[in-house]
Amino acid sequence: MSKKRHLLRTLDRYILSIAAFAVLLVAGDLLFDIADLIVEKGVSAWAVAKLFAYKLPEVIVMTLPMASLLACLLTFSRLSSQSEIVALRASGVAFQRILVPILIAGTLVSMVALAFNETLVPLSNKAADNILRFEVAKEKPTMLKEKVFLREESGGTLKRVVYIAKLRYNKGEMEDVLIQDFEKGILNRITNAKRGYWTKEGWVLRDGKVFEVKGGEKVQLLFSFDTQKMPVLFEPQKMVKVSRNPQEMSALELWEYIKLMKKQGSNLSPLWVLFHLKLALPWACVILALLGTTLGVRPHRSGHGTGLATSVFIVFLYYVLMSFFKSFGEAGHLSPLIAAWMPNLTFFAYAFRLALKANG
Numbered sequence: 551m552s553k554k555r556h557l558l559r560t561l562d563r564y565i566l567s568i569a570a571f572a573v574l575l576v577a578g579d580l581l582f583d584i585a586d587l588i589v590e591k592g593v594s595a596w597a598v599a600k601l602f603a604y605k606l607p608e609v610i611v612m613t614l615p616m617a618s619l620l621a622c623l624l625t626f627s628r629l630s631s632q633s634e635i636v637a638l639r640a641s642g643v644a645f646q647r648i649l650v651p652i653l654i655a656g657t658l659v660s661m662v663a664l665a666f667n668e669t670l671v672p673l674s675n676k677a678a679d680n681i682l683r684f685e686v687a688k689e690k691p692t693m694l695k696e697k698v699f700l701r702e703e704s705g706g707t708l709k710r711v712v713y714i715a716k717l718r719y720n721k722g723e724m725e726d727v728l729i730q731d732f733e734k735g736i737l738n739r740i741t742n743a744k745r746g747y748w749t750k751e752g753w754v755l756r757d758g759k760v761f762e763v764k765g766g767e768k769v770q771l772l773f774s775f776d777t778q779k780m781p782v783l784f785e786p787q788k789m790v791k792v793s794r795n796p797q798e799m800s801a802l803e804l805w806e807y808i809k810l811m812k813k814q815g816s817n818l819s820p821l822w823v824l825f826h827l828k829l830a831l832p833w834a835c836v837i838l839a840l841l842g843t844t845l846g847v848r849p850h851r852s853g854h855g856t857g858l859a860t861s862v863f864i865v866f867l868y869y870v871l872m873s874f875f876k877s878f879g880e881a882g883h884l885s886p887l888i889a890a891w892m893p894n895l896t897f898f899a900y901a902f903r904l905a906l907k908a909n910g
Contacts, residue, residue, distance in 0.1 A: 597681060604678035607670045611832065614663045615868070618656055619838035620861040626846025635847050645847070645908045652843050656836030663832035668800045675798045708732045714746075722748030727755060729780070737763050746780070753780040796821060801828040819886060823879040826890030827872075834868065837898045844904035868893055 629635050638648060700712040715726035724746040731739040743758030760772045796804055804825045808818060841864065871893045879889025 601678055601681050604674045604681065607666060607674040611663050611666050611671060614659055614832070615834040615838045616861060616865045618659055618835040619842040619864060622652060622839045622842030623846045623861055626843050630847050645905065648847075649840065649843060649905065652839055653836060656839035659839070660832045660835040663835055664829070667828055667832060668802065672798055672800045672803070679798065707735050724753075727758070739763060740769070741778075741780075743778075751779065754778070755780050796824055801825060804828065819882045820880040822886035823876055823889050826886055827876065830890045830894055831872075834894055834897075837894050837901065838864070838868070840905070841897055841901035844901050844908055847908050848904075868897060871896065 626635070635648075639645070698712075698714040698717050700710075700714075702708075702710040702712075709732055711730045711732075713728040714724045717724045725744065727741075727743045727746050729741040730737055731741070740761040740763060741755070741758060743755035745756045746753050747756070748754075755778045756776060758778060759774045760778075762770050762772050764770065796807060799807060804821065808821050808825065811821065812818060842861070845860070875884065875889040875892045878884040879886045884892075
């Protein structure tokens with residue numbers, strides 16, 4: 551019974567270590583903001599607590615790789631120090647067979663992290679943003695978007711620029727619309743309208759004029775109109791998506807967002823890097839679990855404190871490497887796919903090398 555209690559206490563310490571790391575990671579990001587919210591802006595403790603809670607899902611996803619690494623490193627360090635690994639090898643069990651449950655468990659954790667990223671994290675980030683805007687900044691909820699710009703390109707050549715002074719996307723209405731059409735990159739037509747509204751067939755503009763631009767300079771009125779269809783514009787909800795923060799999107803939403811931004815000729819490298827990172831980061835769980843196992847079975851006499859310090863250092867190195875390649879990918883010096891997955895490939899290569907040595 552005493553041995554069982556000892557194991558439970560050890561397990562409790564491991565879990566508390568992971569929880570403490572998660573809390574510290576959140577506090578490190580929000581410490582100064584929380585102090586400013588409470589002291590300088592007089593925000594209630596309840597609002598700050600909600601903000602903290604809504605930030606947790608994203609942080610949990612970020613700390614799952616750390617948890618996987620630490621769990622495997624401490625577990626196999628203990629087994630190695632008690633000669634359990636030696637006994638398994640003496641019984642003819644290959645190290646690759648020992649890795650099977652680790653790979654299965656790591657894959658399951660990665661899938662949970664990916665599911666969190668696609669469902670809970672975008673919703674919690676949006677909720678946190680709402681608290682910052684409506685409870686902290688005291689903004690009033692509105693269905694109005696002002697100064698909406700839309701661009702459309704084809705084959706790298708600008709085709710159309712749309713400016714909307716006011717867009718009420720819940721009603722499908724807009725005011726003060728200016729549309730500039732280009733031919734071979736040269737402005738050739740301008741359309742402006744006082745109002746517009748959404749129908750099943752597309753946008754309908756009202757009280758407007760159409761001008762022809764000759765030689766890119768001379769402007770001549772072609773005709774005025776009471777109503778005119780403009781089916782080329784996005785539907786209201788897609789216009790709103792263009793103005794959303796990509797950080798608050800799931801990978802599927804970001805994929806749709808990238809397709810919209812591609813039509814506007816935007817720089818897509820940062821968006822593609824973010825898209826691939828949303829897929830790559832959860833799979834760090836299985837890779838770091840493999841690394842923790844291969845490091846744990848190596849002969850050593852270190853204690854649990856050393857294992858925790860090693861885990862923190864490895865995860866720190868992982869995120870530094872991720873930030874490094876992310877910057878190169880966003881700047882266009884590396885393919886977004888390579889930039890996002892290179893940290894995983896690097897750590898997997900090192901873990902695979904250690905796994906080969908461990909079986910030798």
